[in-house]
Structure formats: structure tokens, C-alpha cells
Amino acid sequence: MSSFKFSFASRAVVAALALAAFAAHAAYPDRTITVVVPYAPGGAADAVARVVSARLGAKLGATVIVDNRAGASGTIGAAYVAKAAPDGYTVLYDATPYSINPHLFPKMPFAADALQPLSLVLLAPNALIVKADSPFKTVNDLVARSKAQPGKVNFASGGSGTVQRLASELFRQKLGLDMVHVPYKSGGPAITDVMGGQVDFMFATVAASYPLVSSGKLRALAVSSPKRSPRLPDVPTVAETVIPGYEAFEWNGMLLPARTPKEITDKLQRAVVEVLKEDEVQKRLSDLGAQPVGSTPEEFAAFLKKEDAKWGEVIRKGDIKLD
Numbered sequence: 001m002s003s004f005k006f007s008f009a010s011r012a013v014v015a016a017l018a019l020a021a022f023a024a025h026a027a028y029p030d031r032t033i034t035v036v037v038p039y040a041p042g043g044a045a046d047a048v049a050r051v052v053s054a055r056l057g058a059k060l061g062a063t064v065i066v067d068n069r070a071g072a073s074g075t076i077g078a079a080y081v082a083k084a085a086p087d088g089y090t091v092l093y094d095a096t097p098y099s100i101n102p103h104l105f106p107k108m109p110f111a112a113d114a115l116q117p118l119s120l121v122l123l124a125p126n127a128l129i130v131k132a133d134s135p136f137k138t139v140n141d142l143v144a145r146s147k148a149q150p151g152k153v154n155f156a157s158g159g160s161g162t163v164q165r166l167a168s169e170l171f172r173q174k175l176g177l178d179m180v181h182v183p184y185k186s187g188g189p190a191i192t193d194v195m196g197g198q199v200d201f202m203f204a205t206v207a208a209s210y211p212l213v214s215s216g217k218l219r220a221l222a223v224s225s226p227k228r229s230p231r232l233p234d235v236p237t238v239a240e241t242v243i244p245g246y247e248a249f250e251w252n253g254m255l256l257p258a259r260t261p262k263e264i265t266d267k268l269q270r271a272v273v274e275v276l277k278e279d280e281v282q283k284r285l286s287d288l289g290a291q292p293v294g295s296t297p298e299e300f301a302a303f304l305k306k307e308d309a310k311w312g313e314v315i316r317k318g319d320i321k322l323d
Contacts, residue, residue, distance in 0.1 A: 026263075028087075028088055028263075028264050028267060029060055029061075029062040029088065029089065030062075031062070031063075031089060032062070032063045032064070032065060032089070033056075033057070033060070033062055033063070033064045033065070033088070033089050033090075033091060034064075034065055034066075034067050034089065034090050034091070035049055035052075035053045035056075035064060035065070035066050035067070035091045035092075035093050035254075036066075036067050036068075036069055036077050036080060036081050036090065036091065036092050036093065037049045037066055037067070037068050037069070037070075037077065037093045038068075038069055038070060038071075038074035038075070038076060038077025038078050038080075038092070038094060039068065039070050039074060039077070039095070040068060040070040041068050044095075044124075044205070044207060044250075044288065045093065045094075045095045045252055046066070046068060047288070048121065048122065048252055048284075048285065048288070048290070049066055049093040049252075050066050051281060051284050051285075052093070052121060052272070052275055052276070052281065053065070053066050053093075055275040055278060055280075055281055056271055056272065056275050059271045059274055059275055060267075060268075060271050066093075072105075072109075073097045073100075073101050073104075073105075073161055073322075074094060074095070074097045074098060074101065075101055075105065075108060075109055075110075076109070077092065077094075078092055078094060078098065078109075078110065078115065078255075079108075079109040079110040081115065081255070081256075081257060082110035082111070082114035082115050082257060082258075083110065083114070083257075084257050085257065086256065086257040086258060086259040086260040086261070087260065087261075087264070088256065088260055088261075088264035088265070088267075088268055090256075090257065091118070091254055091255070091256060091268070092115060092254065092255040092256070093121075093252065093253075093254055094252070094253060094254075094255060095250065095251060095252050095253075096163045096249070096250050096251055096307075097161065097162075097163075098253075098255075098304075099304060099307035099308050099311055100161055100163065100166065100311050100315070101161070102308070102312075103308075103311060103312045103315040103316070104160075104161050104315065104320070104321070104322050105322075113258055114257070114258050115255040115256065115257065115258060116255060116256050116257070116258045116259075116260060116265070116297065117253065117255055117297045117298075117300035117301045117304060118253070118254040118255055118256050118265065118268060118269055118272065118297055118300065119253065119254050119269050119272045119273060119293075119294055119295050119296070119297070119300055120251065120252075120253045120293045120294070120295040120299065120300045120303055121251075121252040121253050121254060121272070121276065121292070121293060121294070122251065122252045122276075122285055122290040122291060122292050122293055123225070123249045123250075123251050123290065123291045123293060124205050124206065124207060124249060124250040124251070124252075124288070124289055124290040124291070125205075125206055125223045125224050125225035125229050125248075125249060125250075125289070125291075126163070126164070126167050126203040126204060126205055126206065126223065126224040126248055126249075126250065127203070127204060127205070127206050127209045127210075127213070127220040127222070127223050127224070127229070127232060127235065128142075128171075128201060128202075128203055128220065128221045128222045128223070128224070128238065129191070129194055129201060129202060129203075129204055129209050129212075129213065129218045129219065129220055129221070130142070130194065130200065130201045130218070130219050130221060131194060131195055131196065131197045131218065131219070132195075132216055132217055132218055132219050134197075134200075134201075134219060136200070136201070136219075136221060137219075137221075138221060138241070139221045139222045139236075139238065139241045139242050140241065140242065142200070142201060142221065143175060143177065143242055146175075146177045146178065146179055147177065150177075150178035151178045151179070151180060152180075153177075153179050153180070153200050153201075154179060154180040154181070154182050154199055154200050155168045155172075155179055155180070155181060155182065155199065155200060155201050155202050155203075156182045156183075156184060156190035156191075156193060156194055156199040156201075156202040157181065157182075157183055157184065157187075157190060157202060157203075158183075158184055158185070158186045158187035158188075158190055159183055159184065159185065159186070159323055160181075160183055160320055160321065160322055160323045161320075161322055161323075162187070163203075163248060163249075163250055164187060164190070164202060164203050164204060165181065165183070165320070166248065166311055166314050166315070166320075167203035167224055167248035168181070168201075168202065168203050169181075169314050169318045169320065170246070170248055170310075170314050171203075171238065171243065171246070171248075172318075173314060173317055173318065174243045174246065175242065175243065182199050183323055187204060187205075187208060188208075190202055190204070191204055191208060191209065191212070191218075194218070195212065195217055195218055201221070203224060203248065205250055205289060206223065206229050206231050206232060206289030207288040207289040207290065210231050210232065210289055213232065220232055220235045221235070222235060222236055222237060222238045222241055223235055223236075223237050223238070224237070224238055224246065224247060224248040224249065225237060225247060225249065225291075226239055226247050229289065230286070231289045251303075251307070252290075253300055253303075253304075254272060256268075265297065269296065269297060272294060273294035273295075276292045276293065276294035277292075277294065
């Protein structure tokens with residue numbers, strides 16, 4: 001009899017705990033959600049995170065705030081989320097450096113499996129730009145000069161750990177070219193010097209380069225996406241000109257602390273996808289030269305695996321180190 005009572009009581013406790021957990025998940029969200037952006041305010045990732053977060057709050061009927069925790073190429077903010085409670089109230093809004101940092105930093109401040117993918121938010125292609133009166137009219141002109149004069153053609157970037165640098169390095173490696181990297185502290189000064197002719201070319205986001213290209217201050221020779229950019233429809237892709245299969249995106253995506261309950265993950269992921277389908281959000285992202293995505297966690301995980309492998313190989317082959 002005592003064994004029966006104990007067993008019955010144990011089952012009752014387990015059932016009560018399960019019911020409480022279900023109720024907690026069903027009530028989600030019942031307090032403020034914090035979206036951590038591991039970069040400084042005012043940047044592209046921060047701007048999009050604020051658009052998405054505002055609409056996400058309206059969709060979920062909750063307050064969603066953006067918390068900028070910049071530093072160490074995004075690793076400080078990512079580590080903060082990795083160590084947060086897995087309850088859906090702390091979300092990481094990260095970008096391309098997330099796939100690059102593990103190959104540049106000797107030790108990351110969080111384990112690789114401490115975060116779980118939620119959804120890929122957007123893809124933003126880069127444009128290969130030169131000054132408006134550059135002798136390079138096409139990508140093939142640039143390649144031909146580099147082959148004829150090894151070490152004489154140079155390219156700019158906003159720093160060694162940026163996708164601007166790695167997009168150029170991938171381009172250089174795939175074609176076996178000898179080019180010189182000229183690093184800057186950020187993308188803005190790099191674009192300025194390309195425009196002035198101090199540097200031959202660079203890969204810059206379509207969002208950053210389009211106004212200067214459309215005003216005739218820069219020339220775009222190619223874009224880094226598999227398909228042409230709607231913002232630059234007359235500009236060919238690198239893939240269709242000199243390197244089949246070439247692609248180098250800036251991306252934004254959202255991640256959660258590992259072991260976040262599936263019910264919460266699913267609810268949040270569905271809301272993100274719905275937000276990215278809204279006409280207003282699509283227009284805002286399109287104006288930035290970005291392609292809204294919205295994916296399942298599994299699709300985002302596969303994308304991250306591919307990005308990790310690609311940039312890891314580029315960094316190893318190029319022996320790239322942080323500035």
C-alpha cells in the first residue's frame with residue numbers, strides 16, 4: 001500500500017510539474033523580450049533588428065526591446081545570450097561575423113553549441129566596386145590586369161575579419177590571383193578611397209554602394225549573389241562572369257540559448273517569419289538592398305554550416321589574422 005501511495009504521489013508531482021511547464025510555455029511571452037545586437041547602434045544589423053523587433057512585439061503582443069552589446073567583433077553580445085536562461089526572453093540578432101569569428105579568434109568566449117538557430121532573417125549581396133573612371137570596365141578587365149601585373153592590383157576592406165575582406169580573398173583564391181589587401185578601420189573610409197582611386201576595388205554591400213553607383217561616383221562591375229540584384233539589375237554576378245558558384249553574402253539571423261523549449265522556439269520562429277512577410281518590412285529591407293528570408297531553425301543551421309565551412313577554408317588558405 002505504501003508503495004502504491006508513493007508511486008501515485010510521484011506521478012501526481014510529475015504531472016503537476018508538466019502542467020506548470022506547459023502553462024508557462026503557453027503563456028509565452030508574458031514579459032519583455034530582449035533582442036541583443038552585438039554591434040554598435042546605427043549600423044546595418046542594428047537598423048534591421050529594430051525594424052524586425054518592433055513588428056515582432058506587435059505580432060506577439062509583447063514588449064520587445066533592442067539591447068546593443070558591442071565589442072570583439074560581436075562575440076561579447078553573442079556570449080551574453082549564450083549564457084542567458086533558455087526561456088525565449090533573450091534573443092541574439094547576429095550577422096556574418098558569427099560564422100567568421102571562430103576561425104579568427106584563438107578562443108571563443110562561448111561553446112559552439114551554446115546557441116541554437118532560430119531563423120535566417122536576410123541576405124545582402126555585395127557589389128564589386130571601382131572608381132567611376134576606372135580603366136576596369138568589367139570584371140574580366142580587373143582579372144586580366146591582375147594576371148598581367150601580379151601584386152600591383154589592390155583591394156580595400158573595413159578590416160581583416162570583415163566579409164568585405166573575405167569576399168575579395170575568396171575572389172582572389174578562386175582565380176589564383178596575386179593581389180594586395182589594404183585594410184581600413186571601417187567600410188566608409190575604404191569606399192571613399194576606392195572612389196578617389198587610392199585603392200583599385202573592394203566588395204561593399206549593395207546598400208552602401210548603390211547611392212554612389214547610381215549617382216555616377218562609383219562603378220559596379222559585379223555583385224556577389226547567385227542572381228542579379230534588383231537594385232543593380234544591369235550589373236552581372238561574379239558567378240556568371242568569372243567564377244561559377246561564387247557567392248559572398250552579408251547575412252542577418254536570430255539565435256536562442258541552447259535548450260530553449262521547442263514550444264517557445266516554434267512560436268517565436270513563426271512570428272519572425274510572419275513579420276518578414278509583411279509588406280512594410282519587405283520594403284524596408286529591399287530599400288537596404290537586402291533580401292528578406294525567414295527560415296526554419298533547421299534551414300538556418302544548414303546555412304550556418306555552409307558559411308562556417310566556406311569562410312574557414314578561405315581564412316586558412318589565406319593565413320588571415322585579425323588586424
